Amino acid sequence: MRGAIRSALAILTLIMAAPVLAAPEEAPASQALEWAPGKDVFSVGRELTVDRKVEGTLSAAGEIVILTRDAEVEGDTWIAGRRVAVEGDLEGDLSIRAQEALINGEVKGDVTFYGLDLSLGPDADIEGSVTYYSPSTARIDKGAKVAGDINGHDFKPGEGMEPVPGPRGETRERWRQEHMSERGGPRGLSAPGYHMSAGGAVFFGLLAVAMALLAPATTLRMRDGLAAEPTLALGLGLLWLIGIPVLVVLVAITIVGLPLAFLMLLLWPLGMVFGLIAFLAAFGEFLAGRIGETGKGTFGRVVGIIIATAIVWIAISIPVLGALAWLFVVAGGIGLLYIGFRNTPV
Structure with missing residues (x-):
């Protein structure tokens, strides 16, 4: 129930910030709104980057949401966006609603994903389980670590994993080329396009x-x-x-x-x-x-x-x-x- 309320509040914040998200291309990518009741943080922005420590829970929404390697979240993390990249350290559970998501950081809890395309990068280290609801099979790099179970749409034990060939460094660079771009700084997702799988x-x-x-x-x-x-x-x-x-x-x-x-x-x-x-x-x-x-x-x-x-x-x-x-x-x-x-x- 607490997670549902937090999700609803994050969505409400996103809708209330509609003028910000609908700003033209020339608007600053860093423009964002944030609400921090106590240690919890609710943040919404057109291109949102989190690169600091959050002592409570984090709820973030936007077209592009990025948690850099400097991001630390001590509570649970809830993200809604078009494209999402997570490379930080998360102490709690991670829940993502997105068109595409790349997880390439450390998650102490469970991961839940709702969307079209989930990818686990070579530096992904998940101590809990991964549950995803998607029309496509999750792409899981052979260097990724998942301690718990991996359950997804039409997922079968021993199947569904699609390891990406190549050395670890080469694989990491390919992940960044496919999912990340230099737009707006050293870390940023390329602009999303409207499409249907x-x-x-x-x-x-x-x-x-x-x-x-x-x-x-x-x-x-x-x-x-x-x-x-x-x-x-x-x-x-x-x-x-x-x-x-x-x-x-x-x-x-x-x-x-x-x-x-x-x-x-x-x-x-x-x-x-x-x-x-x-x-x-x-x-x-x-x-x-x-x-x-x-x-x-x-x-x-x-x-x-x-x-x-x-x-x-x-x-x-x-x-x-x-x-x-x-x-x-x-x-x-x-x-x-x-x-x-x-x-x-x-």
Whole structure:
């Protein structure tokens, strides 16, 4: 429970600092906000670097979060970000929610990871267990040490480890080239890109198929909305993405409004997830109607969603433009959900 509360507070801090994270490229990378109640530290920044000792627990959130070799945390560590690198010494447990994470330091407790890609570098020394939830197998350098068990998605004893060949020094340099860059100082992760893994594309595509088959009437209304009211759908989605964080801040000012603020805090990311699924379902239905006889019936819907998922996957993977594609898809999908349920017969 204590970890859940700390996680929620860290996410709330991240949302309240949205203007900082949304700053343009020219904004200083070191710009960050920090809250330190007692010995615990809550920190959020666009590119956040921790290189000091924290006597309590550490909760950090941002696009890029780095714990350098000078970082020491006596309590537990909770990190949320796009890309995360940990090279310091952590006395407690380490929990990471990230797109990609590299652990190349000492962790006395257990490690838990939720995301797309987990890597353990040659200097990783973990005295506890490693549990990860990811569509891909963790990359574990042959020099890494894990005293406990390693449990992951589809992980089997004796399998799943992917040792990187080459001498220890060569391996360390390759880790730094793949995960680190000189941007912003001697240690810093390269700028993340919006992308969806192949496993993630399949997962969301299957959910879109399920939505199209279980709610065909709603999917058809969303398809019509995509064709006839794309601007309205996009506007409603952007209103959700921008308005909810603002409401959270306003509501959280009062103690009475905190429960409602946390409820909205949970609904905000769920809206993005369901928005992506809704867009794939509606776009797939739209494409199914344009591929002739093949697009008719259940089979046609599935084929349409497969094509739609492939197009969205490729669009999101395009450098720079991928961020705009992601925003269009998610925001449009959220708006299409409203359009689909707005016209539901009573």
